[in-house]
Amino acid sequence: MPRYQEILTDPSYAGQFVLMTNPHIGNTGVNFDDEESMQCFLGGLVIRSLSISTSNWRCAETLGDYLAERNIMGIYDVDTRAITRRLRQDGSLIGVLSTEESKTDEELLELSCSWDIIGKDLMLGVSCKTPYEWTDNTKSQWDFNANGRDGNTFHVVAYDFGIKHNILRRLASYGCKITVVPSTWPASETLKIKPDGVLFSNGPGDPSAVPYAVETVKEILGKLPVFGICMGHQLLGQALGGKTFKMKFGHHGGNHPVRNLRSGHVEISAQNHNYAVDPASLPEGVEVTHVNLNDGSCAGLAYPAQNIMSLQYHPEASPGPHDSDNAFQEFIELMKRAKENT
Template structure:
């Protein structure tokens, strides 16, 4: 443990104690979840980001092998107010040990509430974690580090070749042996739980890399094209958007999170970067068709720009806090997508039935 600092792009500095390596840089975002840190850290959508947990005590139930959304930690670093070091149930690994084995640092002791308020008021931004006396070197790293809108984060977390019936880690269901549906899933950094939810509904999954071609999935026996979650700016995925456009009206298309944003672009709309995004398990969303409101898990820094959506696109869901678009439907193109995470992991399962909604008309 060493004295260390977090310096934000705007020059603001916070002090703490470092566990692990220094001179790491990434976009600093805050997450309002009280629990679920193992899933958060292994969620590929957090690739390239330094995650600040707003809840003051993190790690009190350790880490279990079942509580992960990919094969490894994807977040760049973790910032907490206090790291739990007490007893744990048998078979659990401490969060500190888990992060150390993954070669990812924890910065402890920062006033995370103050940091969160700063990010809320000034926006998510790049930051660097450095040791005492190393500020000059840290400044060099921070000054040249690209913005998240300039980084290819997806190639680091997505498959690079077609993968049939991907096996998940222990604790998830196995691929169905006699599937009733077949999904071509474009992997931009998909979470295990999304695949698991498809498997639970007897839907076979074939993963395609982000560089997929429309001809790879059309007229190949697939019942739907599914666009996954993932990190970074959807506007960078111009090739993928063009291939999605070729699939419109030819196959049912469903999307979650980044997949929702890519469908926004493919339908002719635009996406914009949010000031600090939605990250946490307590985001209220209203279904504009039924009028019902529910609580969702979310993790995104970009959103659909509603004023650019074509007239035939229906705003299906809205965030009850800021009225932003949380889901769209295009009947003309057989498209449905949501910005939030119906699989949760972590978070509430209020809208896990979205998967049933996605599949029921196929």
């Protein structure tokens, strides 16, 4: 149920510890299919109780062995409810995990002061180094929403700010040919290959710490249809002239209600972000299309005049509900309309 494997391999957790509120973790082990990237980038995993037995038809190894092989620290027997309540009260905090028993509390406190997520470019450490083509789609036994796809192929350039593989699988399932490019890939190179659309992916850290990526987004806006997801949405917000800010403890988990203001429908969504776009800072013409119903924050934007759409949350789920998968179809339609109008 908590789908810890996708969370462990989501590059957006780079530089952060993940604390699971579900008390029992590890019972289905780890498998070959549920990887969201080639690596675990998170700082460490904090849980209440590690399952003493592992049982699932897809299981390839235990969670403990998986983390140990990747040199990722995991800690269990922790009062995760108490830490959750503290985080809700005080907001996100800096933590230190150490195996060195000789360290005093003062030394650990000092260590915690040497780290801050604000102002750090964490994207460089997780993005691919060279462009590559992506062809895998969602395996047929897991696919859904497959009706009504018209077999058109659109070429999408996907900026890898820490991209989750399921974004690529869903785009491929919707019939896209995909070229994945590094976060520093120049806009001019993207425009040169004349794709039908550009995807700006999810990614870790502070969106104000990566001005080069905002510049890239700016150079592409208005020239091609674009779709921004999470970090991609925040960078789009900045490129459009808006501001982003750090939230108290952000949105995490697979149960966030979001209202699509165009259809009136509520989607239950997967979310993982610490920053958000301030809608009041956006210029005229930019529409807030989705609102997080827990706190009223901006969960989606569109600028129809420039074929721009973006979501603060995760339509690719993985893990999480599939309510928002249709966003990929909307991106296909944006590319289709733009193609027809040229």
